[in-house]
Amino acid sequence: MKEARVQVKVPLVPRPGMQESEENTVSVSGVGKDKLPPMHLRSVPPPDTRSSSPGGIKTEPELVPANELERTTTERTHVPVIELDQFRRVKHRRMRTFGRRRRWGRSSTRWQPAAAVSALLAMALLIPVILVWPRSDESAKPIPAPTDAVNTRTPVPTPAVPVTYPEPKVRVFLAATGTTMNLPLEDYVTGVVAAEMPAEFRLEALKAQAIAARTFIVRRLAASDTSGVPAGAADVTDTVSHQVFTPPDQVRADWIRLGKVKEWEKLQQAVRESKDTVMTYQGKAITASFFSTSNGYTENAEDVWGNAVPYLQSVDSPWDKNLAPGFKQTVTMKRSEILQKLNLDAIPVTSQKNGSWMEVLSTTKGHRIKEMQIAGETFSGPEVRKQLGLRSSQFSWRTTGDEVQITTYGYGHGVGMSQWGANGMAQEGHTATQILKHYYTGISFGQASKMLASK
Template identity: 25%
Template sequence: MKRKPLLFFVLFTTCMALLFTGESPFASAANLDNVRVALLIDNAAIPAVTVDSKTGIVVNDSSGLKLFEESANTTMRVSPDQSYLMVKTSDDLMDAQQVSQHLSQNQIKNEILKAGRSFQVIAGPYSNEVKLAADKNKIVQQMGYTPNTKGRLRLDLGAVGSLQSALDLAGQLTKGGIDAYPVILTVEGKIQHRVWVGNETSKDTLQDIQDSIHNRFPDLASRMTVANQNQPYILLKDSVYGSNTITHLFFSSQLTLILEQSNPGNNSGLTLVEKDNRSYRGKIEFSLYKGAHTVVNELPLEEYLYSVVGSEMAKGWPLEALKAQAILSRTRVTSAGLKYGIAHVTDTVNDQAYYGVKMEGEDTRQAVRETAGLVVTYQGKPIETLYYSNAGGQTAVGKEVWGNDLPYIQSVSSEDNAPEKSAIIWYHIATNDGKVGYVRSDFISLTTEKNAAGFSYGLVNTSDLNFRSGPGTASHQIMDKLAYGETVVILEQVREDNPYSWIAGPYSGIELQQMLKADRPIESLQVTERGPSGRVMEVKANGKTVQVKSPDAFRTLFKKGNTALRSTLFEIDQLGRFTIQSANAQQESSSGLPLYAVQDPAEQSVPILVNNMIALGNEQKVNVLTQNAAFLFRGNGYGHGMGLSQYGAKKMAENGYDYRQILSHYYQDITIE
């Protein structure tokens, strides 16, 4: 079974205190009934969250008071009641949609609100005034619109008898050209329904609205007061969602909003569109925490683990491996405390992956049930449950990763190479015009002919074949297209990048200069120290030691775009350097082309002006000689390498080991209880 990308991760955030201080930041594992998972915290990138439910949605406050409910097969949107930008108002939906699309293309979060017969394109809301100002300037300078800033100053038309009465009154005002909205407040544990008018930033514009109401709706004038924003409330607006109109709830900073399924028994969960349409068991809580829009999923511990095990490993993996993962994941979350103030963990690999109901399977639920309550301890305290995708054959000790060893984590062998065995074969090829790169082997038909150096020829058997810088599509760029029938030279065959083996680069000296912030292009790059598992602990560039906070930081240091090295278990091939051995056994090194060819001792030597030249080194290893220094990383493993290798656990389970044996292999002298 092909390994999912979500398994390729590095978990380190919670272990830093222990690794650098030698002291555990955790108390003993506590009984934890419910887990609070931050799905969105301190992040302005998702100002509004869209929630779907097949069974209906109940909206409560933190005391359990029911504020609002919508029926089955419903969608609603939720965001804090904060400042936003009114970009354009139009009576034409298509026009509004075009403006919305234009904003999205410029990476500005926006939506369309429906107000009577008009459509309002808004950007935001914004918890950060600096971000609001930056987007406003971008909209004016780059897009040509003139947005108005909208705020939270409003007029209150007083209490009405029901939500329907509030909807009716707000609709009457909106038809008259005045923005008005139903509001649900909680006052001393009871619900009030009111109608508020306006979204203003100054008392002057609020006065203009008040004058307008006096003129148009004189019977409402005596009811008007300035709305009290310093109380728990939700304000209801209509939002355009595809071809439908849905309710958008804007909640106040004083209110914690909790959404639940109307019928939670079917476990379909609430779906959050902006979280990759993932569905979650339990409650979804919305609040402002430290001024930022925060979304927390609260659910029972064991139900949380159903998904974590499937997210960190995969449904269909051997049961004993899933059990080992369940115990480690339980240990991690029960030891965390309220790490984020409002939540125990996040849903990301900074803690442990948690991707909702769809990652559950009957086997992941069984693994959790059959290990219920079990955690891993060392000398009575929870261990740091460090795990990762693939060890590359040998696990790491602490000094190879973050600098400090842990007594229960030693370097042990790990049978991880199954992903490499099943990976697609790619060919490392050379074209007739001197380009060197990689193509998938199934798009090349081998011939019986070979060149003078013994390399086989192949023919491209498809049109517009992507010719890449490395063996894979995820991180290797397309260098060129090859035509049907084109002849290429097969230099070697390699496996497609996989969790066990991979290639990164090649990176030019200038690219490495930028990565390392060096004062000149990198001409030499060498590994000068390795740890017990073979992982890189020191690198020298241009003869100088590269400074990093910890050895594991080499992975993110050698990063191009969003692609970092998968592990620190790597070799560096310097493509622009070669060694020539003369007839008298003396050796001479060179840092780049050209080579010089001499046809006759009496003739002057001439340079061979080819950008890429193929050379065979020791053990028939293929080397590409380049005009300038270039560096290729060849590595094994995926992740930091400390503790349990998930692929290693999978193989041990396939070989008949149980979860206790698996855990005791990767963590020494531990207790599982």
């Protein structure tokens, strides 16, 4: 169905009595003139002459036939002027206003979430303020000013004065002369470190040795132990039965003569920096045993001396193998010499036939010989080491004719701290405290002079 299009033409300045023209006609597209009489737009008369409907309702312009329009042409006194340009401008302004309203509507929609978040933040800030706002009946009470400024002043604490204890004395029996030397504890430690550990060792290893030597003698002094001393007026000897000791004055003179001035200064530094420090276990000084070189492990105390000690347990010591010059040594003995040192008469015939006259029965946790059988008799590993004068209780042997070649690994009884192992740890950057805690399980540290103050 086609859409009907109506075209309205209105004169810009109508005058009374003007002739009817095509400009006043209303044409309808698609409709013949014979079917629809010509229609004209009749203007509404002025307010004083036009008729009103009942109730004061204004009437709208209406379409009337042409013959009726001719009769009323003379009666028309006013025709409104409609400017098309003005109509277009009004329409354009309305369209722009409508567009701005739509754009403003979209913009306000974008700002709605931000406005909601701002409102929530404002409420979150205001609610705590309202809750803690002081009530009108809870007026703040003024803090009274101090009446006496001297009483309110904070007293200055008096610095604590460290408690000092007198340095203990040690009486050393000198086996070479049969005399006794009485000297301060730190001088005794200096003489022990100089005699027990090479001066070329690292400083931290020397400090560990100083603490071990000090702990050994403090334990004896605290227990009033004079065992192994031939003369009753001494606390310890200068031999391997206790700790090897050289008088400090003699050490200083010998080392300066040999050009070892730096070594002497390093030795003094090690003793000075470890001064008065001892190892403790449950508040008491420990048995700080030490030895030269391990076979890669230290030994449990019960496997060497028969008594278990909680802080003398087997630990690994891998540094000795690469550092100690006497880690592995081989000695050759006659069969008869071995039998004589072990108080054995002869090798049984059965052992001679099968070639098993020496046999290992068991080993320790430290990989040393615990028990072995020689010529049908059973011995402990430490016992064989002592009787044969071997460097270690870990050894192997090979028999060639009447000769026996025995190869040992490590040097010493193996209980406690390995000196070459301590030097290896010091080379890796470990401190004296770390070295001692590695070789002595679960120990602490204490003050020697304090422990001996009551003696």
